[in-house]
Amino acid sequence: MTTSPPSIVVGLNAVIIALTDGQPRVLTVSLPEDTPIEGGTRAGGGEGQRLLEALPTGPLDPEGDRTLELALRRWVCAYAGLELGYVEQLYTFGDRDRDPRELGGGPRVVSAAYIALVRESEPADGLGARWRSVYRFLPWEDWRGGRPQVIDEHIAQALTRWIDAGPDPEDRLHRRVRAGVSFGLEDSPWDGERVLERYELLFELGLVAESIRDREPLREGSTNPEIHRGLGLEMAFDHRRILATALGRIRAKIRYRPVVFELMPSTFTLLQLQQAVEALAGVGLHKQNFRRLVEQGGLVEGTGRHEHLTGGRPAERFRFRREVLLERPAPGVGLPGARH
Amino acid sequence: MTTSPPSIVVGLNAVIIALTDGQPRVLTVSLPEDTPIEGGTRAGGGEGQRLLEALPTGPLDPEGDRTLELALRRWVCAYAGLELGYVEQLYTFGDRDRDPRELGGGPRVVSAAYIALVRESEPADGLGARWRSVYRFLPWEDWRGGRPQVIDEHIAQALTRWIDAGPDPEDRLHRRVRAGVSFGLEDSPWDGERVLERYELLFELGLVAESIRDREPLREGSTNPEIHRGLGLEMAFDHRRILATALGRIRAKIRYRPVVFELMPSTFTLLQLQQAVEALAGVGLHKQNFRRLVEQGGLVEGTGRHEHLTGGRPAERFRFRREVLLERPAPGVGLPGARH
DNA sequence: TCCTTTATGCTCAACTTGAGCATTATCGAT
DNA sequence: ATCGATAATGCTCAAGTTGAGCATAAAGGA
Structure with a gap:
């Protein structure tokens, strides 16, 4: 059977989340800027070009892998030495030209992204894999210490400028509403789950490095070179969008499924549990009420042992x-x- | 560029839901039992073999289609004459051998399934497309008239037999718990969202036609030929699993997003709205409280006009x-x- | 022993939910 | 016209949940 270039490749992206030092962390690899297309396993390192952070990505072996999830577990284990526990499918990204090299006649890349939750541990390194705080990539999402600086310092003004630049009043109203709802401005409440919405708005406004990189002409209206360096840490491909999708999903899920416990050690104090939830949700919680909820909700039971x-x-x-x-x-x- | 058989095909499945006569309906096509693999467009009809109901399925054109969702809209419009409104990605199914013909050396089929919600209308027929009540396929899911007969008549006994057939006490306990939670037996409450869990349990027990069809040896313990005819209407491939996934997702989503309105005409009475929700949720609701919720929740506003x-x-x-x-x-x- | 720090217990008001009674408005049959 | 059936709509009440905060307990260190 001759191997002609496939027209479609199915890649698998892993958003692997752990909790260390009160921060939600995501496992990333370093990727030289032009790497063989996704779907082929690559493991960081490179000659001497610019390195970008990327989510670990591996291929589906159409013949060998019985299921997508098993494929993911297989190569995460093989290349990062991590045994995944909880895994769930996140979303399948299939837009054309997500990977710039598709333009050069490469195959269409369809990526199935998965979320995995693991207990903190060092990845078998040497492959350039490392844990990074999720909020390094999405700094406007962490409200634990109150409204994040980056919103007041950069985002709010840029949003205002964008609103005022609307071509007609109706359009400006529409922009105002969209910005308000996404970022909890004016009287809209902050909704921690709209992570993707916010990332996409920032992308549209040219406030993240990826929008300058991946889009054709330069935006008018975004003249501040400081902003052009971009908000948060840049990622390869559309991986930051995937990360945003994942964070939004986790925040939603935490409310109705006990997924936090996938990130906790087998025993923990209630404060540790609370801080874990806060880290994911990105907001501070009322301590006594949190206790009441998890205890009366039957989610935890005391061990009789104490942490001193x-x-x-x-x-x-x-x-x-x-x-x-x-x-x-x-x-x-x-x-x-x-x-509040 | 020579065309060699692709090793992977990406198919798109559409679970298109509408609401007619108080029933949630899904658009299906008839499929002769051995049809060219998914991912190639097919439109019902066939020679003289057994026809199975299937979800409309189309291919992704790796070069032409800019996004997966647009691809779906394109061919649903082309082949069923339906303009889709609300569309969301459901799940990507990629298990090997989902399509029996993969065994014969065919390409690996990865299917991205989407949910679409439309207002009732006749599909441009002639392609064998038709609306079928979702509960024809999943009859145990409709609790609007109280506990469905099929549970008492067939499922409960089969579950009991399965529990008792567990090899050891621990295993039997585990089975009892699983059955209880899934089907709301003993003191577990019925959870309308566990649709997929229930379908998979029935599949494992050999109670649906697909399990006899798609699995190798016959189950021991399932000797009743009446049951072997299968509960609910059979579907092609794993499409009933996809439908179950979709129903579960819709039931969950209806709670926190106003998706019902995608299925309603532009104006409606509160009873019509309530019946729509009941149809999807599969349970009856308390009328006055339902009113209170949608009115006070600001979800609807009166038009001043009345239905007589x-x-x-x-x-x-x-x-x-x-x-x-x-x-x-x-x-x-x-x-x-x-x-209750 | 006092002070700081965190854990834990408890209360109270505001709000939401589950249930059901009562009243109102039409239509059709008497 | 009146009665009865059928829905729509208004209202109440108890129970449960949530948001906030006060108060007390148990450590370690100055």
């Missing part, structure tokens, strides 16, 4: 009660008492 | 208030007062 390194009164260590899954239809951790 | 063909006091006609999308983070219709 709290800096204050020792805290009881809890464990996840797997049985909830059977008792309640939608046992999530919820986000009670997000501080 | 109600059989009782005339009902005001309402319309969807698009503005909610901007006001509240998660404006769904919820399922208030699901009758």
Whole structure:
């Protein structure tokens, strides 16, 4: 059987999330700027070009891999030495020209992205894989310390300029509403789950490095060179969009499925659990109400053992009660008492 | 460029849902039992073999189609004459041997399935496309008239037999819990969203036609020939699994996004709206509480005009208030007062 | 022993949900 | 015209949930 260039390649992207030092982390690899197309396994490193962070990506072996998920587990294990636990399908990205090299006659790349949640650990390195805080890439998403600086310093003004640049009043109203809803301006509330919406708006406005890189002409209206360096850390291909999709999904899911526990050690204090939820949700929570929710919701049970390194009164260590899954239809951790 | 047999084909499946006569309907086509592999467009009809219902399926043109969603819209419009409105990606199915003909050396088929919601209308027929009640395929999912007969008559016993056939006590406990949670037996509540879980359990037990068709040896323990005819209407390939996935997703989504309105005419009475939600959710709702929820939730606004063909006091006609999308983070219709 | 720090217990008001009673408006049959 | 059936719509009430905050407990360190 002769191998002619395939017209379609199916790639698998992994958004592998862990929680370390109170930050949600994502596993990334470094990628020289022009790498063989996605779908072929590549593992960082390169000659001497600009390196970009990318999500680990591997191919589907149409004959060998029985399922997409198994394919993903197989090569993540092979190349990053990570045994994945919880894995769920995120989204399939199939736009043409997601990968610039498609333009040169390469195959169409359809990428199935997966989210994996793992307990913190060092990846078997040497492949250039590393853990990066998710908020390095999406700094406007972290509201734990109040409204992020980057919004006031860069985003708000750029949004205002964009709104005012609308060609007619109706269009300006539309822009105002869109910006307000996405970023919780004016009287719209901040909605932590609209992560993708926000990224796409910033992309449209030319505020992220990818929009300058991947789009043809330069935007009018975005003249500030400082902004042109881009908000947050750039990623290869459309991987930052994928990361944004993943964060939005995790934030939504945490409310009605006990997925946080996939990121926790087997026992933990309630403060640790709360901080894990806060890290993912990107907002601070009301401590007492959080306790009430997880305890009365039957999500955890005390172990009787205590943690003494709290800096204050020792805290009881809890464990996840797997049985909830059977008792309640939608046992999530919820986000009670997000501080206003 | 020579065309050698591709090793991977990307197919697009459409779960197109409408609401007619109080039933959720899905658009299906008839498919002779051995049809060219998915991913090539086919439009029903055939010689004289057994016909199976299938979801409309079309190919991705790797060069022509800019996005997966546009590809889907393109051929649904071309072959079924349907302009799709609301479309969302459902799931990507990529297991090997989903299509039996892959065994014969055919290409690996990866199918991206989409949900589309449309207002009722006749499809441009002649292609064998027709609307079928979703509950013809998944009859155990319709609890509007109380617990469905098929559960008491067939499923419950089969589950019990399966539980008792567990090799050891631990295994039997596990089976009992799984059956209980999935089908709301014993003290577990019925969870309308676990549609896929239920279908997969029935598939494992050999209670649906597909499991006999697609699996190698016959199950032990399933000796009842009546049951072997299968519960609900059979579909081609894994399309019933896809339909189950879609129904579960719609039921979940209806709670936090106003998607029902995609299925409604521009104005409607509150009872019509309630019946639409009930049709999708598969459960009856408390009328007064439902009103309260949609009115106070700002989801609808009265038009001042009334419908007189109600059989009782005339009902005001309402319309969807698009503005909610901007006001509240998660404006769904919820399922208030699901009758116990 | 006091102070700081965190854990944990408890209360209270506001709001949401589940259930059901009561009243109103039409149509059709008497 | 009146009665009865059928819906629509208005309203109440108890129970449960959520948002906020006060109060107390138990450590370690100055």
